[in-house]
Amino acid sequence: MRVLRAIRIDKIIVDGYCKAEAVIIDHKISFFGEVNPRTGRTSENIYIGGKTLIFPGTRGSTVGTYIIYGLKYYGHAPACMIVQEAEPILIAGAILADIPLFIVKQEYEELVKHVKKKEQSIILHESSREVLIVE
Amino acid sequence: MDQVQDGEAQLMYLTPEQERILGGEEGWVKAKALKVIVKVGEALGADKLIMIRHAHVSGISYTNIGEPGLKFLEELAENGAETTVYTTSNPTCIDLAGKSTLIDQGYLEQQLLVNKALEKMKIKPTYTCLPYMLRPPSPHEHLAWGESNAVAMANSFYGARTNREGGPIALLASITGYIYNAGLHRLEERRVKTLIKYEDKLDDITASLLGLWIGENIDEIPMIDLPTTPRIQDVKLLLASAAATGSHALIVIKDLTPRKTYIEDIDDKITISKRDLFRTYKDNIWKGGKYSLAYIGCPHLSATEFHSIIKLLEKKRDKLRGKIVLSIPPLVSSMFQRELEVLRDKNIIEVITGTCPVVAQFKYRPDIIVTNSGKAFFYLRKLHRLDVRLASLNNIIG
Numbered sequence: 001m002r003v004l005r006a007i008r009i010d011k012i013i014v015d016g017y018c019k020a021e022a023v024i025i026d027h028k029i030s031f032f033g034e035v036n037p038r039t040g041r042t043s044e045n046i047y048i049g050g051k052t053l054i055f056p057g058t059r060g061s062t063v064g065t066y067i068i069y070g071l072k073y074y075g076h077a078p079a080c081m082i083v084q085e086a087e088p089i090l091i092a093g094a095i096l097a098d099i100p101l102f103i104v105k106q107e108y109e110e111l112v113k114h115v116k117k118k119e120q121s122i123i124l125h126e127s128s129r130e131v132l133i134v135e
Numbered sequence: 136m137d138q139v140q141d142g143e144a145q146l147m148y149l150t151p152e153q154e155r156i157l158g159g160e161e162g163w164v165k166a167k168a169l170k171v172i173v174k175v176g177e178a179l180g181a182d183k184l185i186m187i188r189h190a191h192v193s194g195i196s197y198t199n200i201g202e203p204g205l206k207f208l209e210e211l212a213e214n215g216a217e218t219t220v221y222t223t224s225n226p227t228c229i230d231l232a233g234k235s236t237l238i239d240q241g242y243l244e245q246q247l248l249v250n251k252a253l254e255k256m257k258i259k260p261t262y263t264c265l266p267y268m269l270r271p272p273s274p275h276e277h278l279a280w281g282e283s284n285a286v287a288m289a290n291s292f293y294g295a296r297t298n299r300e301g302g303p304i305a306l307l308a309s310i311t312g313y314i315y316n317a318g319l320h321r322l323e324e325r326r327v328k329t330l331i332k333y334e335d336k337l338d339d340i341t342a343s344l345l346g347l348w349i350g351e352n353i354d355e356i357p358m359i360d361l362p363t364t365p366r367i368q369d370v371k372l373l374l375a376s377a378a379a380t381g382s383h384a385l386i387v388i389k390d391l392t393p394r395k396t397y398i399e400d401i402d403d404k405i406t407i408s409k410r411d412l413f414r415t416y417k418d419n420i421w422k423g424g425k426y427s428l429a430y431i432g433c434p435h436l437s438a439t440e441f442h443s444i445i446k447l448l449e450k451k452r453d454k455l456r457g458k459i460v461l462s463i464p465p466l467v468s469s470m471f472q473r474e475l476e477v478l479r480d481k482n483i484i485e486v487i488t489g490t491c492p493v494v495a496q497f498k499y500r501p502d503i504i505v506t507n508s509g510k511a512f513f514y515l516r517k518l519h520r521l522d523v524r525l526a527s528l529n530n531i532i533g
Contacts, residue, residue, distance in 0.1 A: 065194075086178050
């Protein structure tokens with residue numbers, strides 16, 4: 001395992017260990033309407049269960065909190081989530097479903113760029129202040 | 136943002152009592168509920184928690200929340216979660232009177248399970264979007280309300296303080312009795328930036344149009360200057376419409392919103408007329424003729440409104456050009472039992488109770504729906520993809 005890059009975490013909302021393949025969604029997600037909790041798939045047919053889900057943030061209906069909880073209930077919760085901005089819908093969902101949630105603000109673009117470059121990259125975080133991109 | 140540079144969450148001041156709850160001394164359910172409130176508050180920059188007097192829980196329609204929502208509510212209820220403050224509930228996805236020809240009762244069983252979980256937590260079975268009708272808030276009082284139209288009424292009409300909370304957070308606030316001190320809970324955030332001068336008379340349809348327009352065009356907190364004091368039913372339609380097309384939670388109405396519940400800091404003035412509004416929404420306004428359904432009661436009709444509408448309908452019944460659906464809270468239904476029985480015999484008028492077509496499923500798809508509500512217009516088009524036109528109640532009834 002080789003560390004390719006370390007990205008600074010700006011804020012830990014829900015802490016936890018997370019080592020999983022990264023999936024990037026490059027727009028704000030409305031969990032209600034765009035993610036199916038029964039299948040763990042987004043409307044673009046991306047499976048997010050067990051992944052490190054990287055996305056800018058959430059938008060839309062507050063029912064989104066229940067959908068995040070539903071992902072956990074149906075066994076399709078992401079291993080952790082890294083966002084640029086966290087709003088109440090997402091924070092409440094992450095805490096209730098016990099899904100680690102981190103905010104990477106300043107180096108978000110860096111993170112996305114590096115993960116995209118090597119599709120097989122894996123993100124690892126261990127209660128530290130950095131996201132490590134490894135191969 | 137230096138407070139987040141070291142990777143630690145910004146800390147909020149908590150009282151020993153709150154620390155005790157977080158530590159689990161009143162059970163893990165309450166601890167987890169408070170943890171959510173604290174975390175959301177920290178993310179929003181809140182300095183402390185504040186006690187609330189009334190929580191209003193939205194997001195309880197099974198059509199919307201589905202199995203995950205039901206399981207979440209059941210798990211809370213089974214683990215002993217209970218409200219600690221007066222708590223009301225939003226409309227469900229079924230007609231609680233069970234007589235509707237419009238509202239599909241397919242999720243009856245599931246919705247009743249949702250209701251059972253809510254009632255087990257001691258949430259009042261009010262099932263209405265008018266929580267202020269059951270307990271009118273006082274100026275400056277802190278609330279945790281879901282349901283955008285109710286939030287806008289609480290802040291703008293009553294001068295109370297609440298953000299637009301989601302259903303889950305309002306529920307967790309109800310269980311803990313606390314909400315984070317951020318956003319509209321703080322006087323300095325209730326800052327009016329835009330003055331909107333409207334010089335014509337306000338009625339139901341112009342209130343809806345003005346609301347839709349404000350929601351679509353104004354981002355900051357506005358103040359509306361009207362020539363005369365508006366009727367409460369028109370304020371309801373205006374605020375509900377603005378809260379649907381925009382994210383408004385406070386719209387100050389000059390000489391109506393209690394003074395000192397907002398700060399004037401106006402740097403932009405706009406004048407808009409009835410003519411401008413009718414021109415902007417000309418394609419959405421009903422031009423007359425037949426309709427398959429007229430929908431009145433978004434937000435729900437109060438007892439006074441319902442009473443005056445059924446009086447009017449008694450006189451104009453033969454002139455109706457299509458079916459008319461009136462939407463009311465269970466409380467109003469219980470007040471008008473005799474009148475409802477009379478109406479039931481007349482197929483052209485239908486009254487639905489404790490539900491909301493926006494969060495329900497329809498038994499059939501009406502061709503043309505007319506409504507005086509900008510909120511119903513917006514959501515029935517967006518969520519149900521129906522052909523909806525706006526009209527005043529007077530035009531609809533004839």
